[in-house]
Amino acid sequence: MKILVTDQSGVEHELEGLDGWRTMEVIRDWGLNIKAECGGACSCATCHVYVEDGWFEKLPEPSDDEEDLLYSTLDKKPNSRLSCQILLSEDLDGMRVTLAPSAAKDSEAA
Amino acid sequence: MSNEIVTDVVIIGAGPVGLFAVFELGLLDIKCHLIDILDRPGGQCAELYPEKPIYDIPGFPMVTGQGLTDNLMQQIAPFGPEFHFSRMVTKLEKQEDGSFRLETDADEVFRCKVVVIAAGGGSFQPKRPPVDGIEEYENKSVFYAVRKMDDFRDQDVVIVGGGDSALDWTLNLQPIVRSLTLVHRRDAFKAAPASVNKMKELVMEGKINFLLGQIGKLEGKDGQIDHVHISMDSGDTPLPATRLLPFFGLTMKLGPVADWGLELNDNLITVDTEKFESSVPGIFAIGDINHYPGKLKLILSGFHEAALMAQAAKAVVSPGERVVFQYTTSSTKLQKKLGVV
Ligand SMILES: Cc1cc2nc3c(=O)[nH]c(=O)nc-3n(C[C@H](O)[C@H](O)[C@H](O)COP(=O)(O)OP(=O)(O)OC[C@H]3O[C@@H](n4cnc5c(N)ncnc54)[C@H](O)[C@@H]3O)c2cc1C
Ligand code: FES
Numbered sequence: 001m002k003i004l005v006t007d008q009s010g011v012e013h014e015l016e017g018l019d020g021w022r023t024m025e026v027i028r029d030w031g032l033n034i035k036a037e038c039g040g041a042c043s044c045a046t047c048h049v050y051v052e053d054g055w056f057e058k059l060p061e062p063s064d065d066e067e068d069l070l071y072s073t074l075d076k077k078p079n080s081r082l083s084c085q086i087l088l089s090e091d092l093d094g095m096r097v098t099l100a101p102s103a104a105k106d107s108e109a110a
Numbered sequence: 111m112s113n114e115i116v117t118d119v120v121i122i123g124a125g126p127v128g129l130f131a132v133f134e135l136g137l138l139d140i141k142c143h144l145i146d147i148l149d150r151p152g153g154q155c156a157e158l159y160p161e162k163p164i165y166d167i168p169g170f171p172m173v174t175g176q177g178l179t180d181n182l183m184q185q186i187a188p189f190g191p192e193f194h195f196s197r198m199v200t201k202l203e204k205q206e207d208g209s210f211r212l213e214t215d216a217d218e219v220f221r222c223k224v225v226v227i228a229a230g231g232g233s234f235q236p237k238r239p240p241v242d243g244i245e246e247y248e249n250k251s252v253f254y255a256v257r258k259m260d261d262f263r264d265q266d267v268v269i270v271g272g273g274d275s276a277l278d279w280t281l282n283l284q285p286i287v288r289s290l291t292l293v294h295r296r297d298a299f300k301a302a303p304a305s306v307n308k309m310k311e312l313v314m315e316g317k318i319n320f321l322l323g324q325i326g327k328l329e330g331k332d333g334q335i336d337h338v339h340i341s342m343d344s345g346d347t348p349l350p351a352t353r354l355l356p357f358f359g360l361t362m363k364l365g366p367v368a369d370w371g372l373e374l375n376d377n378l379i380t381v382d383t384e385k386f387e388s389s390v391p392g393i394f395a396i397g398d399i400n401h402y403p404g405k406l407k408l409i410l411s412g413f414h415e416a417a418l419m420a421q422a423a424k425a426v427v428s429p430g431e432r433v434v435f436q437y438t439t440s441s442t443k444l445q446k447k448l449g450v451v
Contacts, residue, residue, distance in 0.1 A: 037231065037362055038158050044361065064298060068272070071295060071324070072358040074240045106232075106364055106377065 001093040005049075007032050008099050017088045023049070023097065024084035035105045040084035045069040047083045048076075048103045052096035059086060073102045113218040117143045117192075118427045120212055121226045122199045122367075125153020127397030127412030128228030129182040134420035135226075136189030137444055140427055143222075144191055145214060147198040147233045149255075152179035154398075155409075157234055157360060167409060178409075188449045194218070196255065198233050202370045204390060223392065224423045227379060228412070230398040233365040237358040239270065239325055250333030252354045256283070264288045266350050268338045270325050271357030277301035279355060280309055284318055291319040291349060293340055323347075325356065367399065375401040385422035386415045392426055394419045 003017040005027055015030045017023075024047040027034045035046035042065050051059065056079045062070070063085070070080050083097065119135055121128045124146040132142050150156060155164075155175030163172045173181070197216035202225060205211055212220040236254035238244060244252060256262065256279055267287045269280050272294040278301075280292050292309065299306045312318045323342035330336045338351040364377050373380045373389035378401035381388055388395050396419050397412035405411070424433050438444045445451040 041159055041162060043158050043359075045359075046361070064296060065300075068295065068300075069359070072237050072239070074238070076240065 001088065001090060003088070003092070004094070004096045005030075005032060006096070006098040008101055008104055017093070017095075019089055021088050022084045023086040023088060023092075023095075024082075026088065027083060027099070032099065033105055034083070034099060034103050036084065036103075038084075042066055042069065042082060042085060045073050045082060046103055048073050048100035049081055049083045049086075049097040050077055050079050050100060051081050051086075052098075053079065055092065055095045055097075056081070058091060058095075073100065075100050075102050114221065115143060115218065116221045117141060118222060119143070119224045119226060119423060120145065120210070120220045120222045121228055122146075122202075122212075123153060123228035123230055123397070123399070124148070124151040124193060124195075125228060125230045125397060126155055126178060126182060126409050127230070127416060128153070128226070129179070129186055130413050131226055131228060131396060131416040131419065132186040132189055132191040133182075134416045135423060136186065136191075137438070137447060138420055138424045138433065139447070140224075140420070140424065141189070142191045142226075143194060143220060145194045145197060145199050145212075145220075147196065147235070149196045151183060151193065151195075152176065153230050154362075155179050164409070188447065196257070198365065200366050202366075202393070204392070208392065210392065223427050225393045226419060226423070227367065227388070227393065227395040227399055228397045228416075229365075229367050229395075231362040232367065232399075233363060234360040235363050235365070236356075237361050239356040239358050241325055241328060244328060247328060247330065247333050247335050247354070251330065251335045251352060252328075252356070254356065256355070259283065259286065262287055262353055265353045267291070267353045267355065268293060268325075268349060268351040269355045269357070270294070272296070272299040272301065273357060273359070274301045274305070276355075276357040277305040277309055279357075280318065281305060281312075284312060289319075289350075290317075291321060291351075293321045293323055293325060295322070295324055297322060321347075321349075325354075328354070378405075384418065386419040387422060394423060 001017045006012045024036050037046045038044035066085050118140045119142045121144045124144045156179050160176035197214040200215050201213035203211050210225050262283050263286045266289045268291045270293045313320045323340040326339035326341045337348045340347050379388050379395035381395050381400045383402050386396050396415040398407045
């Protein structure tokens with residue numbers, strides 16, 4: 001399966017997705033600009049992505065913790081999610097997401 | 111500068127690795143002062159995952175982030191480390207005589223022979239809430255921490271958030287303020303249940319207000335707010351306020367470490383694997399903040415690095431003194447230091 005990730009500079013990358021992995025892990029392991037400071041513990045919001053319409057609706061509802069964290073980002077949009085909370089499965093084959101500016105590493109911040 | 115503290119070693123960062131360094135240095139009779147921007151020890155373990163279990167600390171099949179921190183504090187207690195919390199080390203300079211001078215944002219100066227940077231993922235800094243123009247009020251009427259309670263006396267205070275910091279300060283400030291409103295997006299709190307209950311009692315007694323909503327725009331002038339808008343289901347409500355305390359959690363930024371003239375590799379301090387010394391002799395870097403070939407960002411690795419660093423630091427603190435390697439199980443001398451015999 002694959003996911004399509006647009007980075008902060010607008011370039012789209014086609015990444016090999018792995019069933020059962022977190023979207024954040026795939027994006028991080030492919031070396032894109034994602035900070036993911038807490039390693040997927042849903043406690044940092046530095047893995048913030050915008051999920052493209054059509055895919056966004058397919059995702060399970062965010063938890064209250066995820067909602068709280070998203071609210072703490074400056075660049076939240078209606079289609080915001082934390083990519084560490086999106087578990088990949090065949091249903092999400094071809095999902096398109098865009099990295100939010102607030103997901104950038106400090107050294108490469110947009 | 112008002113305070114000057116002179117000591118052997120200053121450790122920057124009281125995360126698990128900085129704490130364990132106190133133990134290794136203590137066995138060699140070296141006394142430490144630790145400085146951390148957080149208001150308590152534990153670094154990432156205490157701040158990001160206090161309740162989550164860690165499974166790869168040798169000898170602990172399972173221990174939580176807070177549990178590990180508490181155990182480390184107990185383990186190093188015999189060495190009497192001195193902690194300086196809620197301040198950031200902003201400056202680090204080598205002096206002509208080879209010693210070091212550090213400055214904090216709390217107007218202190220430290221002088222020491224050795225600096226151990228155990229700054230982990232960087233300094234924790236408060237997250238700014240998503241409110242336009244909030245910068246112009248920061249540190250004048252909008253604060254992300256309470257440094258001086260008196261700044262809040264007889265003020266109309268609005269606290270935003272649902273975690274421990276928000277609840278703790280609601281309870282602590284309530285007796286001295288003119289009015290206090292706690293605002294949170296939902297009616298569930300991530301704080302200690304006892305604090306939540308106490309807060310609810312105060313609401314019932316009419317001593318504080320609670321609003322279910324989100325913080326909107328700020329009104330005021332010259333850095334002084336006079337109204338905070340809260341968007342609630344019932345619409346936008348302007349609330350009179352002279353102080354705002356948003357608690358939106360913390361994020362880690364490398365911060366001033368980048369400006370200390372040390373050789374860096376992708377924002378991490380380059381060290382050797384014999385002493386864990388940086389490019390400046392006398393400045394060591396251990397734990398998540400350092401880089402060397404094969405580095406693993408694990409607590410375990412940081413502990414190992416602390417042990418080797420301590421041996422090298424001893425040679426700087428007491429030049430010429432012979433260090434005899436001893437085990438804590440069999441050395442009466444070490445056991446005396448630990449207060450167990
Ligand atoms: C969710 C999560 C789960 C994890 N699980 C594990 C696990 O299972 N096993 C494992 O081994 N590791 C785990 N880790 C990694 C582990 O937490 C780190 O390796 C460890 O905390 C590093 O310790 P440290 O003392 O080097 O740094 P930190 O814990 O980052 O502490 C550094 C401290 O330095 C302070 N500081 C930095 N700069 C300054 C300054 N200029 N002035 C004052 N203070 C400063 C910071 O505020 C901080 O308190 C996990 C991490 C996370 C986020
Ligand atoms: S990686 Fe921290 S919240 Fe997702």
